[in-house]
Amino acid sequence: MTIPAQPAPEATEPLLKVEGLVKHFPIVKGLLRRQTGAVRAVDGLDFDVRAGETLGVVGESGCGKSTMGRLITRLLEPTAGKIEFEGRDITHLGVAGMRPMRRDVQMIFQDPYSSLNPRHTVGTIVGAPFRLQGITPEGGVKKEVQRLLELVGLNPEHYNRYPHEFSGGQRQRIGIARALALKPRLVVADEPVSALDVSIQAQVVNLLDDLQEELGLTYVIIAHDLSVIRHVSDRIAVMYLGKIVELADRTSLYERPMHPYTTALLSAVPVPDPGRRVKRERILLKGDVPSPISPPAGCRFHTRCWKATEVCRTDEPRLLAPRAGHQVACHHPENAPGTPEPVTEGAGA
Amino acid sequence: MTTTPLPDGGAVGEPTDGKARPTAFLDVRDLRVHFPTDDGLVKSVDGLSFQLEKGRTLGIVGESGSGKSVTSLGIMGLHTVGQYGRRKARISGEIWLDGTELMSADPEKVRRLRGREMAMIFQDPLSAMHPYFTVGAQIVEAYRVHHDVDKKTARKRAVELLDRVGIPQPDRRVDDYPHQFSGGMRQRAMIAMALVNNPNLLIADEPTTALDVTVQAQILDLIRDLQKEFGSAVVIITHDLGVVAELADDILVMYGGRCVERGPAERVFRAPQHPYTWGLLGSMPRIDREQTERLIPVKGSPPSLINVPSGCAFNPRCPYADVPKGGVTRTERPELRPVPGTEAGRPHHSACHLAPEERTRIWTEEIAPKL
Numbered sequence: 207m208t209i210p211a212q213p214a215p216e217a218t219e220p221l222l223k224v225e226g227l228v229k230h231f232p233i234v235k236g237l238l239r240r241q242t243g244a245v246r247a248v249d250g251l252d253f254d255v256r257a258g259e260t261l262g263v264v265g266e267s268g269c270g271k272s273t274m275g276r277l278i279t280r281l282l283e284p285t286a287g288k289i290e291f292e293g294r295d296i297t298h299l300g301v302a303g304m305r306p307m308r309r310d311v312q313m314i315f316q317d318p319y320s321s322l323n324p325r326h327t328v329g330t331i332v333g334a335p336f337r338l339q340g341i342t343p344e345g346g347v348k349k350e351v352q353r354l355l356e357l358v359g360l361n362p363e364h365y366n367r368y369p370h371e372f373s374g375g376q377r378q379r380i381g382i383a384r385a386l387a388l389k390p391r392l393v394v395a396d397e398p399v400s401a402l403d404v405s406i407q408a409q410v411v412n413l414l415d416d417l418q419e420e421l422g423l424t425y426v427i428i429a430h431d432l433s434v435i436r437h438v439s440d441r442i443a444v445m446y447l448g449k450i451v452e453l454a455d456r457t458s459l460y461e462r463p464m465h466p467y468t469t470a471l472l473s474a475v476p477v478p479d480p481g482r483r484v485k486r487e488r489i490l491l492k493g494d495v496p497s498p499i500s501p502p503a504g505c506r507f508h509t510r511c512w513k514a515t516e517v518c519r520t521d522e523p524r525l526l527a528p529r530a531g532h533q534v535a536c537h538h539p540e541n542a543p544g545t546p547e548p549v550t551e552g553a554g555a
Numbered sequence: 556m557t558t559t560p561l562p563d564g565g566a567v568g569e570p571t572d573g574k575a576r577p578t579a580f581l582d583v584r585d586l587r588v589h590f591p592t593d594d595g596l597v598k599s600v601d602g603l604s605f606q607l608e609k610g611r612t613l614g615i616v617g618e619s620g621s622g623k624s625v626t627s628l629g630i631m632g633l634h635t636v637g638q639y640g641r642r643k644a645r646i647s648g649e650i651w652l653d654g655t656e657l658m659s660a661d662p663e664k665v666r667r668l669r670g671r672e673m674a675m676i677f678q679d680p681l682s683a684m685h686p687y688f689t690v691g692a693q694i695v696e697a698y699r700v701h702h703d704v705d706k707k708t709a710r711k712r713a714v715e716l717l718d719r720v721g722i723p724q725p726d727r728r729v730d731d732y733p734h735q736f737s738g739g740m741r742q743r744a745m746i747a748m749a750l751v752n753n754p755n756l757l758i759a760d761e762p763t764t765a766l767d768v769t770v771q772a773q774i775l776d777l778i779r780d781l782q783k784e785f786g787s788a789v790v791i792i793t794h795d796l797g798v799v800a801e802l803a804d805d806i807l808v809m810y811g812g813r814c815v816e817r818g819p820a821e822r823v824f825r826a827p828q829h830p831y832t833w834g835l836l837g838s839m840p841r842i843d844r845e846q847t848e849r850l851i852p853v854k855g856s857p858p859s860l861i862n863v864p865s866g867c868a869f870n871p872r873c874p875y876a877d878v879p880k881g882g883v884t885r886t887e888r889p890e891l892r893p894v895p896g897t898e899a900g901r902p903h904h905s906a907c908h909l910a911p912e913e914r915t916r917i918w919t920e921e922i923a924p925k926l
Binding site: 266267373375376403404405406407408409411412415430432433434436437456457460470471472473474475476477478479480481488490491493494495 | 618619723737738739740767768769770771772773775776794795796797798799800801803820821824825834835836837838839840841842843846847849850851852853854856857
């Protein structure tokens, strides 16, 4: 998206700082509900979100990206690790402790059908954050809600309508208006456009873009669509089986990916150009993503990786930065340093 | 029975109004599928025509509610059975499959063709497969309905097909239930089930929408390889322009139940002739191009199929609706016309009131540079 006019990102304290974040969902069996295992949905994440930037998180289904989104918004209780928002530890804050934070961290959900209460009017839905926080905005709730509806491109006169009277794209706008009601600093959007038609997707992507510029928002956008992620993000984290395998600024990641998984993902994206299909060399990954209940030892990608060697089966690679601003967790990274640096743009360090 | 028409004893296959038999393998003429509802008549498909030869792939592209899935069910004759039949879908038009007209044919004859001459791959394999039966049993059933063979032979055929679509250890996995398969494997099993009778027409309705990109790439490659091997005609229905670009020889763009543009894939992508197609191309972020600052969305929402705008259905959303079009009024419906210079061979059609020169100018000067 747009590059905010801000001091060098390193100079500022990150808005959100995540260290060693883990979430295991227990699997219980039998009468005694004994725990027999765990789904290791998120298994050790370290990353920062800088003020004003858009961090894109991409990965296949089951890689833990949605769980990550729900952890940093504290809709889920982390198993281990640390989440800091503006330097304050929010990892284990209770409901009451989190309430003031909720003004600053908001979420946009994937499904615009199930994320809006069908029995509430648009006015009630978008006005709910004010009621819950006990805030009376200037000029009253109704006026503010109407301003928000206008902000996201809806008719303010639709204040008294119900969600079923709106199309999918319009409902997503209602969800966005609700998320923006309390002027949050950080907005986490989990697959904000994947349920929408192509022509509507572009409208919502542009809206998110405009709102970021207008309101100085910071986004974490979670999506599986690599084309959308490239369009919206300044930096991108690629996840695989609960881990970040690569984290880099947009240009660096898409032009010189270092992790074989990223390379494979990029080559798998269908391109709307019939002439390209002959020329393109595609890396076809074999099989499916292994189960997060018992992820492979060593590098989690080694079972599907064509570059895997003995070391990959035994040692887990750490997330290192072989190139400035480009972190990768791989024993055999591609486009490794030694080759000339690409011209970076955006918030890349 | 591979390609020979059914040995019919009468009117089946003879057009009622004396129209000539078609030359194409699949010839759909003026297909209309309307559903009466309490709110009014839903015109899901409203006058769709296309042709498809064996060994070729047609991609039908459109947004939700454009009528693409209803078209596929219409071809398969599935509107007249079950749930749809009870709701009395009104279907008219002609569907010619290998010289047989299906619309006027005896339902029993269509039933014998279904699954054998024409087969379908559905979007969601979890709901398209029966959870109580093993994958093998379902493939065996599909085979034995059309072939008089014993269970052992049919099972051998099922294992052979599962192996062909890339299921590891097919002789063991044949006895698994659908829930024991992953999403990608289930979709492979569905493809195996569709191909078990060597159909000449394969319809794939959003075959990869529920899948991850890496698995999608595997399935698209599989469909392409199988088509080369079996030489069948394939109709692929999707909302994803990337997917059709990977597979289709020809593309048909649907909007509001009608075809707005139809032509060879290279032409539809390189020199599209309808503002809606421009809108679709402008709406997509592209991974193969330089980063663009902004997407160019289509304004508004798709039309309700009960109140399709009179005239061009795209009119309310069209950025060029106000361009003068030589006396054509807004309520006049544009017909599909060949784009000048493409009439020979594989023609390129478009249904737009804009003059062809104007369309070419807008595309090359205004739209293409921004993509």
